[in-house]
Amino acid sequence: MSSSVDTIRGLAEQDYKWGFVTDIDEDRVPKGLSEDIVRLISARKGEPEFMLEWRLNALRHWFTMKREEGEPKWANLTISPIDYQAISYYSAPKQKPQLENLDQVDPEILRTYEKLGIPLTEQKLLAGVAVDAVFDSVSVATTFKGKLAEMGVIFCSFSEAVQKHPELVKKYLGSVVPQTDNFYAALNAAVFTDGSFVYVPKGVRCPMELSTYFRINAAETGQFERTLIIADEGAYVSYLEGCTAPIRDENQLHAAVVELIALDNAQIKYSTVQNWYPGDKEGRGGIYNFVTKRGKCLGVNSKISWTQVETGSAITWKYPSCILQGDNSVGEFYSVALTNNRQQADTGTKMIHIGKNTRSTIVSKGISAGYGQNTYRGQVKILKSATGARNYTQCDSLLIGDRCGAHTFPYIEVRNATARMEHEASTSKIGENQLFYLRQRGLKAEDAVSMIVNGFCKTVFKELPMEFAVEAQKLLGVSLEGSVG
Amino acid sequence: MALLEIEDLHATVDGHEILKGVNLTVNAGEVHSIMGPNGSGKSTLAQVLARRETYEVTRGRVLFDGKDLLEMKPEDAACEGVFMAFQYPVEIPGIGNAYFLRSAMNAIRRYRGQDELDAMDFLPLYKERLKLLEMDEKLMNRSVNEGFSGGEKKRNEILQMAVLQPKLAILDETDSGLDIDALRIVAQGVNAMRGPDRAFLVITHYQRLLDYITPDFVHVLVDGRIVRSGGPELALELEDRGYGSAEADAHAALPA
Numbered sequence: 001m002s003s004s005v006d007t008i009r010g011l012a013e014q015d016y017k018w019g020f021v022t023d024i025d026e027d028r029v030p031k032g033l034s035e036d037i038v039r040l041i042s043a044r045k046g047e048p049e050f051m052l053e054w055r056l057n058a059l060r061h062w063f064t065m066k067r068e069e070g071e072p073k074w075a076n077l078t079i080s081p082i083d084y085q086a087i088s089y090y091s092a093p094k095q096k097p098q099l100e101n102l103d104q105v106d107p108e109i110l111r112t113y114e115k116l117g118i119p120l121t122e123q124k125l126l127a128g129v130a131v132d133a134v135f136d137s138v139s140v141a142t143t144f145k146g147k148l149a150e151m152g153v154i155f156c157s158f159s160e161a162v163q164k165h166p167e168l169v170k171k172y173l174g175s176v177v178p179q180t181d182n183f184y185a186a187l188n189a190a191v192f193t194d195g196s197f198v199y200v201p202k203g204v205r206c207p208m209e210l211s212t213y214f215r216i217n218a219a220e221t222g223q224f225e226r227t228l229i230i231a232d233e234g235a236y237v238s239y240l241e242g243c244t245a246p247i248r249d250e251n252q253l254h255a256a257v258v259e260l261i262a263l264d265n266a267q268i269k270y271s272t273v274q275n276w277y278p279g280d281k282e283g284r285g286g287i288y289n290f291v292t293k294r295g296k297c298l299g300v301n302s303k304i305s306w307t308q309v310e311t312g313s314a315i316t317w318k319y320p321s322c323i324l325q326g327d328n329s330v331g332e333f334y335s336v337a338l339t340n341n342r343q344q345a346d347t348g349t350k351m352i353h354i355g356k357n358t359r360s361t362i363v364s365k366g367i368s369a370g371y372g373q374n375t376y377r378g379q380v381k382i383l384k385s386a387t388g389a390r391n392y393t394q395c396d397s398l399l400i401g402d403r404c405g406a407h408t409f410p411y412i413e414v415r416n417a418t419a420r421m422e423h424e425a426s427t428s429k430i431g432e433n434q435l436f437y438l439r440q441r442g443l444k445a446e447d448a449v450s451m452i453v454n455g456f457c458k459t460v461f462k463e464l465p466m467e468f469a470v471e472a473q474k475l476l477g478v479s480l481e482g483s484v485g
Numbered sequence: 486m487a488l489l490e491i492e493d494l495h496a497t498v499d500g501h502e503i504l505k506g507v508n509l510t511v512n513a514g515e516v517h518s519i520m521g522p523n524g525s526g527k528s529t530l531a532q533v534l535a536r537r538e539t540y541e542v543t544r545g546r547v548l549f550d551g552k553d554l555l556e557m558k559p560e561d562a563a564c565e566g567v568f569m570a571f572q573y574p575v576e577i578p579g580i581g582n583a584y585f586l587r588s589a590m591n592a593i594r595r596y597r598g599q600d601e602l603d604a605m606d607f608l609p610l611y612k613e614r615l616k617l618l619e620m621d622e623k624l625m626n627r628s629v630n631e632g633f634s635g636g637e638k639k640r641n642e643i644l645q646m647a648v649l650q651p652k653l654a655i656l657d658e659t660d661s662g663l664d665i666d667a668l669r670i671v672a673q674g675v676n677a678m679r680g681p682d683r684a685f686l687v688i689t690h691y692q693r694l695l696d697y698i699t700p701d702f703v704h705v706l707v708d709g710r711i712v713r714s715g716g717p718e719l720a721l722e723l724e725d726r727g728y729g730s731a732e733a734d735a736h737a738a739l740p741a
Contacts, residue, residue, distance in 0.1 A: 437574070451580055454579065455628065
């Protein structure tokens with residue numbers, strides 16, 4: 001028996017392939033957090049007064065939240081203390097502030113993205129993906145802006161949106177995740193440096209997948225990006241997000257906020273493949289991924305769908321959620337979270353049913369290997385007004401080896417008797433019998449594990465856009481390599 | 486040269502000795518049946534030959550096609566041509582039956598330095614075999630063994646065997662839980678594959694399966710040893726007299 005346990009145990013131990021550092025000049029503000037720093041960030045970005053005020057309000061609120069009370073404690077996570085004054089809140093590659101085309105981007109950065117397999121060139125047009133790339137804190141290039149602009153689609157860095165579309169920013173910023181929402185959201189609101197902005201006008205079906213690639217490069221910095229996506233009446237957009245970071249011994253904080261707004265009959269599909277550096281086998285280093293993602297189905301018949309594949313980060317704390325306000329609106333959450341070695345994840349979703357006949361679907365697949373701890377935490381809330389609401393929840397956990405853990409905390413709150421709720425949950429272990437069966441047919445042990453895990457995740461992967469699904473499958477394979485000796 | 490040569494094979498599970506000195510030679514083209522009462526070590530022999538790691542070989546030697554089988558991992562044994570039809574086929578949720586089978590086939594082809602088959606090459610191959618086993622094509626798009634009936638699972642094992650074309654096929658109590666129609670179909674699949682380059686080791690508790698698959702040799706395994714060997718008539722004799730007589734013979738035959 002022991003040999004097969006060892007075999008399974010070996011599976012999680014694979015080197016991180018995205019851990020290189022790019023040597024570029026950076027423009028960075030002094031460490032620490034104060035009103036002066038926030039003013040400095042805002043000034044660097046040449047922001048209008050309303051943005052500065054918004055940031056300062058967030059900061060003042062954050063200062064009132066005592067560390068001990070402010071940092072969420074309910075998550076099933078062990079987090080070493082974070083010294084918020086030891087972080088530099090703004091790091092940007094030294095560049096001219098406005099880039100007109102890709103030729104102006106530092107070639108070193110372009111090479112980094114090439115290593116990551118993200119060609120920022122217009123060739124990407126063929127693949128039908130427009131890319132916005134966020135390097136440390138600043139958005140360095142947005143491809144196909146022109147093509148999208150013809151259709152009235154705005155896809156640009158957040159900074160640019162603040163400059164060029166302040167009315168939209170002013171109207172929707174913080175409308176889904178207020179500055180005071182939680183400790184990390186308040187921190188983000190005060191110091192966020194860039195991110196992506198998308199607006200799809202009435203009746204427009206965005207012709208290509210929009211994509212952002214995030215990368216933390218500099219040491220001792222945090223990354224605080226903010227994404228705002230608005231789908232106007234009858235619009236459709238599919239948005240993809242990917243993340244990597246270099247290998248560093250210390251933990252780095254990533255506290256992002258994503259807000260989605262879907263108006264009448266609009267649909268937003270948001271997919272994430274998160275592969276931040278997870279730390280080494282002993283749990284040294286790695287990204288703290290503390291993210292607030294929330295979408296509001298504001299209009300009738302609107303739909304917001306979250307799909308996430310979380311394989312990286314030392315600690316993941318995120319709950320992409322939907323507020324189902326419009327009648328007949330639909331919220332979906334499909335998640336694969338993998339924790340290996342010493343990784344911890346506490347992730348799930350909230351579905352808040354307000355409108356009539358609102359529907360939500362939750363499918364969560366947690367995979368734990370090594371000493372990894374994986375928690376699903378979900379809340380389904382049916383308010384009094386939500387007549388005819390329905391929810392279907394499925395939570396499955398898969399354990400690889402005998403040192404990891406899986407935990408499930410589903411909260412259900414129903415205030416309307418017409419609601420229909422379904423909940424299914426399962427926990428299984430990759431059995432020696434499954435492995436042996438596949439190996440007896442000729443598959444190598446690693447391929448066998450990979451096949452079992454991919455099968456386990458299938459219902460989530462089929463929600464991903466094709467290209468991403470292939471990448472996600474490979475990523476799972478890589479993340480589990482070496483766990484079979 | 487014999488395809489399979491087992492000499493003085495001893496094996497333990499969780500510290501208990503189950504096989505206590507098995508000797509058996511199987512040539513290509515032959516069908517051998519291993520019979521015996523419950524707990525005699527029949528399935529253990531199958532698992533050891535398929536190289537399951539939870540079974541520890543403590544003594545003896547097994548040559549397969551001239552190579553040391555006991556040095557091989559399960560996947561290497563499979564790629565060398567050892568196939569075992571499981572007594573309890575395992576479910577793999579989310580993985581389509583056809584995809585799985587093609588992955589297995591390509592793993593074996595890679596091992597042998599052959600080109601991999603793409604879905605289009607593979608399709609006609611397995612469709613033909615499906616027909617042989619009277620299986621519904623819909624089963625190929627379902628997850629491996631998930632929600633299959635007992636009979637469908639066993640037929641799926643034989644389908645895999647028919648596609649992978651092993652040199653040695655071990656059927657571990659494939660007849661258990663099968664109704665008479667399924668039994669006939671399974672036997673038909675096996676009989677269609679009999680040939681000069683292939684050998685079968687048919688492990689069964691009952692004589693029933695041997696009405697359909699006529700073995701060249703029958704061996705009786707009792708308490709971890711083969712105590713009697715003979716032709717197909719031995720199976721009939723066991724049917725009449727039960728294993729009790731064979732066990733008695735075994736004790737009589739043991740050296741003092």
